[in-house]
Structures are given as C-alpha cells and as structure tokens.
Amino acid sequence: MFVRLLIMFYAITSYAVFLVSFMWAVGFVGNYNQLASKSIDVGDPTNVVEAILVDLLLLALFAIQHSVMARPVFKRWWMRIIPAASERSTYVLLSSLILLLLFWQWRPIPSPVWQVEGLAAGVLIGIHWLGWAIVLASTYMIDHFDLSGLRQAYFAWRGAEAPAQPFKTPLLYRLVRHPLMLGFLLTFWATPEMTIGHLLFATMTTAYILVGLQFEERDLIAQFGETYQRYRQRVPMLLPRMFGRRA
Numbered sequence: 001m002f003v004r005l006l007i008m009f010y011a012i013t014s015y016a017v018f019l020v021s022f023m024w025a026v027g028f029v030g031n032y033n034q035l036a037s038k039s040i041d042v043g044d045p046t047n048v049v050e051a052i053l054v055d056l057l058l059l060a061l062f063a064i065q066h067s068v069m070a071r072p073v074f075k076r077w078w079m080r081i082i083p084a085a086s087e088r089s090t091y092v093l094l095s096s097l098i099l100l101l102l103f104w105q106w107r108p109i110p111s112p113v114w115q116v117e118g119l120a121a122g123v124l125i126g127i128h129w130l131g132w133a134i135v136l137a138s139t140y141m142i143d144h145f146d147l148s149g150l151r152q153a154y155f156a157w158r159g160a161e162a163p164a165q166p167f168k169t170p171l172l173y174r175l176v177r178h179p180l181m182l183g184f185l186l187t188f189w190a191t192p193e194m195t196i197g198h199l200l201f202a203t204m205t206t207a208y209i210l211v212g213l214q215f216e217e218r219d220l221i222a223q224f225g226e227t228y229q230r231y232r233q234r235v236p237m238l239l240p241r242m243f244g245r246r247a
C-alpha cells in the first residue's frame with residue numbers, strides 16, 4: 001500500500017514539474033516575459049561564442065536524455081531498477097528538469113535575422129499558437145495520461161499493470177504520422193522576430209526531431225509491425241498531403 005502511494009505521489013509530483021516546465025516553455029519560446037522572466041531572447045548578455053557553446057550543450061543534454069531514455073532497451077534495463085509503473089514518470093520528471101535548466105541557463109543571442117510587422121506578424125503569431133494547440137491536442141489523441149505517466153501510476157494504485165498502448169490513428173494522426181512534432185516545429189519557427197539565438201534553437205530542435213523520429217519509427221515498426229508499415233505508406237510523416245510532396 002505504501003509503495004503504491006509513493007508511486008502515485010511521485011507521478012503527481014513529476015506531472016506538476018512537467019506543467020511548470022510546459023508553462024515556462026510557452027513563455028520561453030514566445031518571449032512572454034510575464035510567464036518567464038528569462039526567455040529565448042531576454043536574459044543576461046554574454047559574448048556570442050560562450051552563448052553558442054552553452055546553448056548547444058544544454059540542447060545536447062536534453063537530446064541525449066530524451067532519446068536514450070525513450071529506447072525500449074534502456075526502459076527494460078531501467079525497469080529492473082525502478083518500479084515499471086514509475087518508468088514514464090521518471091522520464092517525464094528528468095525531461096522537465098533538464099528543460100527547466102535549459103530555460104534558466106539559456107544565453108540569448110538577440111541579433112535579428114528577420115523582423116516583420118502588421119498582418120505578417122499577426123499570421124506568424126497565429127501559426128505559433130496553432131502549433132501549441134496542436135501539441136496539446138496530439139497528447140490527448142495518443143493518451144495524455146499515459147504520456148505523462150499518470151495512467152501507469154493509477155493502474156499500480158489499483159494493483160494492476162497498465163495495458164500497453166494500442167496503435168492509434170485518431171484525427172490529426174490521419175493527416176500526418178507525427179502531429180505533436182509538427183506542432184513543435186510550427187511553434188519554434190513561426191515568429192515575427194527571429195534572432196540568431198532563436199534560429200539556433202529552432203534549427204537544432206528541428207534536426208533533433210528529424211533524427212529522433214527515425215528512432216521512434218524504428219521502435220513503432222518493431223512494436224506494431226506490418227500495421228505501422230502500411231500506415232507509413234499511407235500517411236505522410238510531417239507535412240499533410242495538401243501541401244504537396246510527402247515529408
């Protein structure tokens with residue numbers, strides 16, 4: 001009983017940390033300094049070389065943790081050390097803590113790359129928020145509570161093991177295979193004021209997403225076999241067909 005309580009408390013705590021990091025992410029990327037005093041373009045000035053090195057190091061730290069801990073082989077090993085019901089919560093907690101470190105220690109490079117005003121700025125801000133909406137909606141289409149680790153803890157609380165997630169293609173997953181990542185790409189790139197620092201962030205996260213998706217799809221094929229192969233042939237990766245070529 002005590003262990004179950006601990007698993008539940010741990011899952012709720014890690015979800016709370018995730019919510020804080022998500023709110024800071026919104027403030028960070030959009031430079032909403034009411035939400036986040038330090039953001040992608042606002043913070044203490046540093047020299048450009050130091051800023052690039054620190055920012056790349058922070059992004060690499062996130063990419064390594066996020067990729068290694070998502071691999072089935074790592075999960076199997078890790079679940080021999082911690083309860084299976086806490087595996088996802090630990091992943092969420094560590095990812096969120098690293099993101100908080102990134103937002104806190106990020107060195108802005110505020111030199112402008114592009115700057116638009118008026119209607120164009122309004123359109124870009126709209127796309128930026130559409131991206132966040134797609135991100136959030138996609139988590140519910142897959143299973144928000146499974147991705148956050150709360151579902152696994154709830155099953156453990158009831159003395160059962162959470163059943164594995166089935167293969168799903170609801171709503172946006174009929175248009176593209178990775179709507180959640182598409183949402184991030186829209187959010188990261190659509191800005192009326194692109195700076196060098198923001199461009200570095202958008203470029204590196206895009207590269208990470210494109211590489212990360214290769215690994216995720218390899219795991220999905222191993223898990224769902226022929227079903228995922230057929231889905232891959234039918235549905236484009238990131239760009240819906242109405243925009244032309246498959247991505």
Ligand SMILES: C[S@@+](CC[C@H](N)C(=O)[O-])C[C@H]1O[C@@H](n2cnc3c(N)ncnc32)[C@H](O)[C@@H]1O
Pocket residue numbers: 138142147165166167168169173177178179180181182216220
């Ligand atoms: C953070 S979600 C991102 C999902 C997807 N890459 C996207 O961008 O929308 C990652 C988890 O979703 C799972 N997943 C991805 N596509 C799925 C699908 N069509 N059905 C069920 N699970 C899926 C993966 O196995 C992984 O555990």
